[in-house]
Amino acid sequence: MNTRILHxxxxxxxxxxEQARTxxxxxxxxxxxxxxxxxxxxxSTASYEARAFGVRSAMPIAEARxxxxxGIFMRGDHAHYAAVSRQVKAILETVSPLVEMASIDEAYxxxxxxxxxxxxxxxxxxxxxxxxxxxxxxxxxxxxxxxRLVSKVxxxxxxxxxxxxxxxxxxxTYLAPLPVQRLPGAGPKTCESLARIGIKTVGQLAEADPRTxxxxxxxxxxxxxxxxxxxxxxxxxxxxxxxxxxxRETTFSEDIxxxxxxxxxxxxxxxxxxxxxxxxxxxxxxxxxxxxxAPFDTQTFAHTLDAxxxxxxxxxxxxxxxxxxARARRGKVRLIGVALGQLxxxxxxxxxxxxxxxxKWGRVLTQVDALRGKxxxxxxxxxxxxxx
Ligand code: TTP
Ligand code: MG
Numbered sequence: 001m002n003t004r005i006l007h008x009x010x011x012x013x014x015x016x017x018e019q020a021r022t023x024x025x026x027x028x029x030x031x032x033x034x035x036x037x038x039x040x041x042x043x044s045t046a047s048y049e050a051r052a053f054g055v056r057s058a059m060p061i062a063e064a065r066x067x068x069x070x071g072i073f074m075r076g077d078h079a080h081y082a083a084v085s086r087q088v089k090a091i092l093e094t095v096s097p098l099v100e101m102a103s104i105d106e107a108y109x110x111x112x113x114x115x116x117x118x119x120x121x122x123x124x125x126x127x128x129x130x131x132x133x134x135x136x137x138x139x140x141x142x143x144x145x146x147x148r149l150v151s152k153v154x155x156x157x158x159x160x161x162x163x164x165x166x167x168x169x170x171x172x173t174y175l176a177p178l179p180v181q182r183l184p185g186a187g188p189k190t191c192e193s194l195a196r197i198g199i200k201t202v203g204q205l206a207e208a209d210p211r212t213x214x215x216x217x218x219x220x221x222x223x224x225x226x227x228x229x230x231x232x233x234x235x236x237x238x239x240x241x242x243x244x245x246x247x248r249e250t251t252f253s254e255d256i257x258x259x260x261x262x263x264x265x266x267x268x269x270x271x272x273x274x275x276x277x278x279x280x281x282x283x284x285x286x287x288x289x290x291x292x293x294a295p296f297d298t299q300t301f302a303h304t305l306d307a308x309x310x311x312x313x314x315x316x317x318x319x320x321x322x323x324x325x326a327r328a329r330r331g332k333v334r335l336i337g338v339a340l341g342q343l344x345x346x347x348x349x350x351x352x353x354x355x356x357x358x359x360k361w362g363r364v365l366t367q368v369d370a371l372r373g374k375x376x377x378x379x380x381x382x383x384x385x386x387x388x
Contacts, residue, residue, distance in 0.1 A: 002168045004121060004144055005281075006095075006109040007151035008128070010088065011139040011160040013105035014076050015047040017084050020137035029053065029071040034061050044076050048160055081105075084136060091131045095124050097369035098281050108148055110281045113366050125163045146171060148345070150231050153182055171231025176203030183228050190225070193217050205229035246273045246284070249337025255294040257332040263323065270319060270338045274312045277340055278369055283308035284340035287315055289322040293331035301325045308344055311365065315340065 010016065014032040019025045029050035034041020043064050046055040053068040061073065085104045092099045095118065098110035111124050118124045121144040132140050143154030145166035153175065154164040166174050180186050180194055180202055193216045199205050205213075206229035213222040248269040256262055266289075277284060288302040301322040309315065319338065 001112055001115075003146055004111045004115065005146065005148050005151045006111045006121075006124065006128075006142060006144045007148065007155045008088075008092065008107050008109070008140055008142045009155050009159070010105035011141060012045050012047050012051075014045045014081055015050075016138050017081050018074060018077075019047065020084075021080075025072065029055075029068050031055055031061070031064050031068065031071045031073050032076050033064075033073075034075070046071075084138070087136055088132065088138075088140075091128065091135065093370065094131070095128060097366055098278060100280055108151070108281065111144065121165045122163075125165070129161075129163065147231075149184065149228055150174065152184055153178070156182065172203075172206060175229065175231050176201065176206065178202045180205055180229075183225070185224060185228060190217055190221065202229045243280075243343065245288075245339045245341035245343065246276050246280075246282075247288075247290075247337060247339035248272050249290060249335055251292075251335040252333070255332035255334050259323065259327050262333055262336055266319065266323070266336050266338060267316060269336070270315050271312050273338055273340045274310055274315055274365075275369060277310040277343070278365065282343050282345055283310045284315075285342035285344070286340070287318040287322070288339040288341060289319055289326055290335070290337040290339060291326045291329075291333055292335035293329060294334045297331070298335075299326065299329070304342070308342075 015030045018030060018032065019028075027049065028047065029052075030047040031043055031050050032045050033043040041061040043055060043057055043059045043061060045057050046064070046068075050064075050068050050071050053071070055064045055068050055071070064071065065073070081104060085101070088105075089099060089101055089107065092107055092109050096109050096111050096114045098113075100108045102108060111118075111121070114124060115121070118127060125142045125144060128142060129140060132138055139161040141155050141159045141162045143151045143158055143164040143166065145151035145154055145164075146168045150166050150171045154166055157178070158164045175183075179200060181188075181191050183202060183205075186194070194200075194205065197208070197212055197216045199208055199213075205225060208226065210222060210226065213226060216222075217225065250265055250269065284305075285308045286302060286304050288300050290298065290300050292298045303318050303322055305314070305318060315338075
């Protein structure tokens with residue numbers, strides 16, 4: 001199954017939220033930001049009607065007033081926008097449990113497993129755009145592509161109120177004509193350096209000589225940029241948001257020597273970590289068991305997997321031999337924990353659910369995660385209990 005990542009970004013979000021709840025503001029040049037009386041205030045956002053006059057986010061309010069004197073200026077109501085953002089998330093969760101809010105008005109949704117149910121990318125996008133319009137009265141832009149990077153770029157190109165679908169294999173040709181500025185990770189300084197060596201479009205960047213590129217933007221930068229320009233997942237330019245590991249631990253009020261009892265605590269911790277990993281669309285290569293023997297002697301036992309995973313059953317199997325090692329120490333235990341590390345994006349690996357013997361797990365876990373999203377993590381537990 002080809003990985004399909006949906007990216008959604010709400011149009012002129014704060015302004016649209018105000019227009020949604022106050023009909024008189026619709027179709028007007030609306031500018032949200034700062035304190036209207038504060039000369040240092042800046043624009044948070046402007047409706048597209050105000051953008052036609054050159055008003056932009058982060059511009060001083062005073063300048064916005066000069067450009068758009070007839071505009072309606074309002075202070076923001078962040079509590080309201082945060083509440084609307086939660087409603088958007090709930091709508092996104094009707095198509096897939098793998099929803100990652102990237103900011104207040106932007107999210108990535110792994111819709112790989114939703115294709116059959118909805119009848120394909122276009123149907124998923126139409127369903128979401130309609131639900132958001134009907135339930136929240138808001139416009140948004142959506143793209144669906146083989147990975148996060150291409151999807152994000154395409155959403156911005158589709159604005160406002162648009163939809164783009166980029167098929168597997170089309171990534172590079174889609175990106176090629178765009179200016180390099182459109183690539184996430186290519187900031188103004190980088191773009192200046194690229195312009196100095198004659199690179200203006202993403203296509204030119206993709207085909208640039210790696211050594212010339214490295215001289216202009218550094219070794220690391222060159223590698224990440226060129227991968228991004230080719231439409232490959234740009235792990236390098238997403239790392240600042242990605243966690244290094246996902247972990248959970250429990251400290252006991254009394255030290256425990258019974259490993260049967262300890263396992264009853266440990267497995268739910270592992271389930272929690274896997275649930276969070278899937279929620280972020282990630283997989284882990286390394287499983288670590290952390291044990292603090294009374295009083296302050298902390299030990300870790302780790303195992304690197306042959307293939308990255310986010311499946312509970314595989315993490316449980318990796319933990320078994322680690323538990324045996326920890327148990328051999330024979331001390332009473334004060335704290336126990338599990339960490340999943342060496343994380344990667346699940347793109348291309350969510351196919352892991354499609355591997356022989358895993359399809360069933362994939363289906364089950366998708367449902368389990370969805371249920372947990374609705375009624376809480378403890379709604380469904382997979383680890384072995386007593387009496388099982
Ligand atoms: P964006 O998604 O960047 O902008 P937008 O939704 O207003 O417009 P569009 O996506 O259609 O281009 O940001 C989301 C919200 O975050 C925006 O409505 C207001 C807020 N914001 C600020 O407060 N300051 C800023 O500088 C930016 C860019 C956004
Ligand atoms: Mg937006």
